[in-house]
Each structure stands twice: as C-alpha cells, then as structure tokens.
Amino acid sequence: MEPQTDTTRIVISVDAMGGDRGPSAVVDGIVESAEKNPDVSFLVHGNEAELKKLVARRKPLAARCEIRATERVVTMDEKPSYVMRNGAGTSMWSAVDSVRNGEAAAAVSCGNTGALMAVSMLRLRKLPGVNRPAIASAWPSRNAHEFNVMLDMGADVRADAEDLVQFAVMGASYARNALGLAEPRVGLLNVGTEENKGRAELKAAHELMPTAAGISNFAYIGFVEGNDILGDRADVIVTDGFTGNVALKTAEGTAKLVADSLREAFQKTPLSRMAALLAMPSLKRFSRRMDPRRSNGGVFLGLNGLVVKSHGSADATAMAAAINLAIRLARAGFQDRLASRVATALATLQTGETAGSTSSGATE
Amino acid sequence: MEPQTDTTRIVISVDAMGGDRGPSAVVDGIVESAEKNPDVSFLVHGNEAELKKLVARRKPLAARCEIRATERVVTMDEKPSYVMRNGAGTSMWSAVDSVRNGEAAAAVSCGNTGALMAVSMLRLRKLPGVNRPAIASAWPSRNAHEFNVMLDMGADVRADAEDLVQFAVMGASYARNALGLAEPRVGLLNVGTEENKGRAELKAAHELMPTAAGISNFAYIGFVEGNDILGDRADVIVTDGFTGNVALKTAEGTAKLVADSLREAFQKTPLSRMAALLAMPSLKRFSRRMDPRRSNGGVFLGLNGLVVKSHGSADATAMAAAINLAIRLARAGFQDRLASRVATALATLQTGETAGSTSSGATE
Numbered sequence: 001m002e003p004q005t006d007t008t009r010i011v012i013s014v015d016a017m018g019g020d021r022g023p024s025a026v027v028d029g030i031v032e033s034a035e036k037n038p039d040v041s042f043l044v045h046g047n048e049a050e051l052k053k054l055v056a057r058r059k060p061l062a063a064r065c066e067i068r069a070t071e072r073v074v075t076m077d078e079k080p081s082y083v084m085r086n087g088a089g090t091s092m093w094s095a096v097d098s099v100r101n102g103e104a105a106a107a108v109s110c111g112n113t114g115a116l117m118a119v120s121m122l123r124l125r126k127l128p129g130v131n132r133p134a135i136a137s138a139w140p141s142r143n144a145h146e147f148n149v150m151l152d153m154g155a156d157v158r159a160d161a162e163d164l165v166q167f168a169v170m171g172a173s174y175a176r177n178a179l180g181l182a183e184p185r186v187g188l189l190n191v192g193t194e195e196n197k198g199r200a201e202l203k204a205a206h207e208l209m210p211t212a213a214g215i216s217n218f219a220y221i222g223f224v225e226g227n228d229i230l231g232d233r234a235d236v237i238v239t240d241g242f243t244g245n246v247a248l249k250t251a252e253g254t255a256k257l258v259a260d261s262l263r264e265a266f267q268k269t270p271l272s273r274m275a276a277l278l279a280m281p282s283l284k285r286f287s288r289r290m291d292p293r294r295s296n297g298g299v300f301l302g303l304n305g306l307v308v309k310s311h312g313s314a315d316a317t318a319m320a321a322a323i324n325l326a327i328r329l330a331r332a333g334f335q336d337r338l339a340s341r342v343a344t345a346l347a348t349l350q351t352g353e354t355a356g357s358t359s360s361g362a363t364e
Numbered sequence: 365m366e367p368q369t370d371t372t373r374i375v376i377s378v379d380a381m382g383g384d385r386g387p388s389a390v391v392d393g394i395v396e397s398a399e400k401n402p403d404v405s406f407l408v409h410g411n412e413a414e415l416k417k418l419v420a421r422r423k424p425l426a427a428r429c430e431i432r433a434t435e436r437v438v439t440m441d442e443k444p445s446y447v448m449r450n451g452a453g454t455s456m457w458s459a460v461d462s463v464r465n466g467e468a469a470a471a472v473s474c475g476n477t478g479a480l481m482a483v484s485m486l487r488l489r490k491l492p493g494v495n496r497p498a499i500a501s502a503w504p505s506r507n508a509h510e511f512n513v514m515l516d517m518g519a520d521v522r523a524d525a526e527d528l529v530q531f532a533v534m535g536a537s538y539a540r541n542a543l544g545l546a547e548p549r550v551g552l553l554n555v556g557t558e559e560n561k562g563r564a565e566l567k568a569a570h571e572l573m574p575t576a577a578g579i580s581n582f583a584y585i586g587f588v589e590g591n592d593i594l595g596d597r598a599d600v601i602v603t604d605g606f607t608g609n610v611a612l613k614t615a616e617g618t619a620k621l622v623a624d625s626l627r628e629a630f631q632k633t634p635l636s637r638m639a640a641l642l643a644m645p646s647l648k649r650f651s652r653r654m655d656p657r658r659s660n661g662g663v664f665l666g667l668n669g670l671v672v673k674s675h676g677s678a679d680a681t682a683m684a685a686a687i688n689l690a691i692r693l694a695r696a697g698f699q700d701r702l703a704s705r706v707a708t709a710l711a712t713l714q715t716g717e718t719a720g721s722t723s724s725g726a727t728e
Contacts, residue, residue: 114561141621157562157563191521191605191609225610225613226610226611226612226615227613227614227616227620230614230617230618230621239610242563243607243610245589245590246590246610246611247611247614248590249589250590250591250593250614250618251615251617253590253591253593253615254594254622257506257594258618258619261650261654265650265653268649271642271645272645275639275646278635279639281633281639282629282632283629286625286630289625290625
C-alpha cells in the first residue's frame, strides 16, 4: 500500500488505550472528530471486546471505524527502553505500525510520551539527516492566529546548536502547515535578548540561524524570553526538551492557579456568586479562549511518519482536537513537505551553499 | 561599625536610580515601607538634587532618610563585566558598599540584575565554601503560606550537582526565615518525577540531597515538575538560573495573558460591562491574590551581606514589598543564620559526616 498523504480518503490510526480516562474518552473524541470530517476513516487499536461495544453504540462511526485488536497496553510508568524491547503487541505499537506500513496517514496516542517517542523512532526511523526528533506543541498566544508553536517539548532533555537549528527548520515547516503562516517568525529561547547572554550552545545556534532561515524561508528574530512564548513577537519558539517541558508545565500550572483563584473569588460571598451568574457569558468566553484542550496535541517532528501525542488526561474534546490536528496536517501533505524541506535545508547547510540558492520554497 | 543584624535600629540601603520609573517611584516605595516600619532608617543613594527634592516633600521620611550623593547610574544595558571595572561612583555600587562597610543591614536595588550581582560579588564576596551565589524569589502558590520560594532565578545560567545542593541548603534557610517554615519541603525541578529521567547533574544532585537535608533540617521530596512551582507539594524549588529565569518569565507571561483575556471578555458587550461592575469586589480580591508586586524582590544568597533585587519596572507598591522583605530578613538576623547554616552544611558534607550529627538546627 502506498503512504497516505493525498486528500482522497484520509485514514487516522488511533491508540485507544493508555490514556488516564480509558478507551471511552478516546472513542468519544473520535466521534467528535468524525462528525466534522466525513472524509476520514479510523483504525482504532486496543481491547477488542471493549472497543466493539463502544464503537457499536456510536452511529457516526458506522463503517468508518476499523478495530485492530491488541492484547496489551503500555502503562504510564513503563520505561521507554523496556517498551522498545517488549512493546510489540501493545495498542501503541500497533497504532504506530499502521503509519509505518502505509495504512494510515498519522497515528494519535494519549499514552506515555517517552514510550511513544521510543516506539515511533524504532518503527518509523528518523528522517535522513535529523539528529534528534522533537515534539512541537501549540500554545495560546497574543498573535492574530491565536497560537504559537514551541519545540522541543520533551522528546529529549538535550539539544546542541545543530539540533536547535534543525528544530527551527522543522518548527517553521510545522507552523506553515498547521497555522498557515507563509514566513513564520522563529525565536530562540534564552534568558535575555542580548547576544552576550545565555548558554554556549545558544550562542552557537544564534550564529547558524540566519543561514538556515534563508534556506528554509523563515524569519529568524533572534533571542526571545519566557514571556514571548505566549506573546506576539514570534510564531515559533525553539528550545531544548528540558526547558520546553518545564515552561509548558509552568504555564499550565499558572493558568490553572489563576483560574482557580478567580473561581474562589467569585464564590466568596452571596453578592459575588450573583455577580458570577451575570458574568457567566464573559467568563465562558474567557474560558474558551484559554481552554488548554483546544491546543491539545504534540506533533513528533523528524520521523518517517506523522505521530501526534495527546495529553494523557485528554477528555473527548481534547482528544478530538489532537485527532483534528492530525487530519489537518495529513490533508496538507505535511509529512512529505517536512521531509523535503529538511532534506534541502540539511544538504544546503552541510555543503555551505549560500542562503536560498536551492530553496524549495514553492513546495511548502 | 559593627554589621547590623540586631533589631535595635535597622538601616536599609536603597539604590534610588536605575529603575524604569526613576527615583520618584523608589522614594514613594520607601515612604510606604517607612510608614509600616517606624524603627527603620534609610540610606538613599543617587542624584543629590533630585533626591533632596523628593525626600523633602515626604513627611514620614524626615530624619529617617540620609541621602548619599552619587554622580553616576548603572543603565539596564550595561554589561556586568564593564560595571565591575567602572562601577565605582554609581548609586548601585554605593548602595552595596553601605552593606559592605556595616552601615546598613541590607541593600535594595531595581537596577540591572547582572550588574547588581557582579557588583555584589565583587564588594561583598562569596560566603566561604559557596561555589555560586543564587537569586531566590517568592511565587504565589497553593500553599497555606501563599508563596513558594524558587532559586536560582538567573544569577548564573549553569549549576552542577554540588551547586544545586548548595541552592537547596540556602533556599531552605531562606524559606525558614522569610516564610516562617520550620522544616521546608525542597523539590528538585525536573521533567518527570521518576528517578530515571532528566539531566545527569540532576540525577547526581538527587543522590546528594538526602544527606544535605539531614544536616540542614529540610525535607527533600525528590523531583518536582513545572506545575509544582505554584503547587502545594514543595515550599522550595531548586533549579539552575537558566531554567528558573525561563519559568519565571513564562509564568509572568501566562498570568498577564490570562488577566488580559479576562479583561477583554468583560469589555465585550454592554451586559458584560455591567456584570464586571457588579463583580468588581470579586475581581479585586482575585487581582490582589495574583498581584506580582506583592512578591517583588529577589534575594541574593551566598554572599557576605544581604542584597535584594527589585523588578526593574517596580512601582511604589512593588518597591515597598522589596524593601519590606529586606527589613523582615534583617530583623530575623537571616544573614548570620544563613552563613552559619551554610558553613555547617558544607563542612559536614565535605567531611562526609552522617546526617544531623553536627546540625545547628536550634539556631535557625
């Protein structure tokens, strides 16, 4: 079977197990997504008896959902190295293999991140020339397109200067296809915007970026800081997986603390509870804008195939967001575009050609 | 003159220049603090003519405020190395020197962080045995005491395992004195709570922590994640200055985006604007809890003298918070306690004695 990247009939492979809310939340997410995307079919991997029951009850899935029976599940605390050796036969492994063998255009899983990356690397392999795959996530931001992209969100705790430049190339390609930006603005996360600050690998990457930007049609805007992750100066923020993961969880924790404090403030007195009722439409508008479920889905970049990691505690709405992201990227032919973009950029960077001379900007 | 650490008459040295809002915001901050602390006097460093005018207008400062005339100011973009060579005669240098020569119990400045740390290290010198000083900041949190402490917030972008252990000792001592916690719970910031995750220096520090905890009377709770910075699992979060700075700015950016979105949601329609009026008491209660000005003030730990860095854009309220923090720590005799705590911990760690055998817990 040929790899699926055209728009005729998109197939998405979904790991139904391994999430905190079990397969029913996942199947509900597939339903939400299926209703909006009538041209998409699904391969759903997991416990056959459970899935048969769940799918039978949902009308929109009739004839569009094929169950792939797997006996085993990767748990949240299993080590990636263990899953690499013993993961065959799990729903996660099976979901990724559907991409590997060309049956599906993308795989979506809300299982253990480390294990999913390990299985994806093992089964799909890295794109030629990519040192380190990365996970890209979208964040609510002040930009008109409402989201910024950040990578790496935790594929690996390390990243040297060359890795960071590859992240920029891949992240820009992702932003072009997921956010529809012709020339994404890319910033390198640092502790100050002056050139004399920060770690050695950041200074080295800073020197290499302008060339990569010229080849890959992005605008390199230099160093950015933590507040720019949600700001409007950059569309893509590049950092190592350690810093990206800490920033993500800090932002999630902050947003949740603020929301909880707001709720407490409104529950304090009878008058404030009445005010809250009247303010409900405003508060709902606000909640929707900040809802982390809308931006659920970390995309694995740098592999021979598309894998989307959903939050482990995703409910149906969040799961649907991750599946819709996979569909959007599959429709855009993102995987092929990324592969060609990366190949061109790496070849040009390695042979030291001048910026733009072999650019394939027209294809993306 | 003897160093000031008793409670008889506390003197605080304030750098009035170098902040984004100029000396009048600083002097207003001194007024706010002076009204609450009648037993405190101030040495105010900066442009004599300007300061004379500002101080003369404020009654509460009469006879409690001595102006130290300095001609020069350290600007926000001056490099630390330049200020170290050429900073004598600036208000920042002069403010730190008042601590050095024992005239003041603490110095407060809202100038350039890098320069302030460089001048503080040069003039006050590191405590014996301390490899790397750190900046500790308080964050709003879910804990009953409302704040958590995090360090390093950007004194240095690097920290090895031994540095991280020293940060834990110093941060615990700070939390004891600033937050009044008998046995602070200390967590090490990582990308997962499992022992097999994260960078090499974190794993090494993780091994060393239990011994340090025994000696220094803190509870080591293991690895924590970004969301725990604002949570209730730990009181003190230990990390390197790069990660700490990114997390701080990410949290600030998130809180600001959330607040702005909330404001927008309430301004959308005439009904929502009316609801906002009714909700005002709740919104004010909420704003106060989240107000970053309340936790203004990064404390430099590991030097022979107390220096508090205020946010560069601090207004009078924020400036007063930083000065009040300096006063609180001076009253508690924090500097002497920290010095003895660090000396004991380092000596014990270096000679490999068993936990607690030479602990000076009673003094702190």
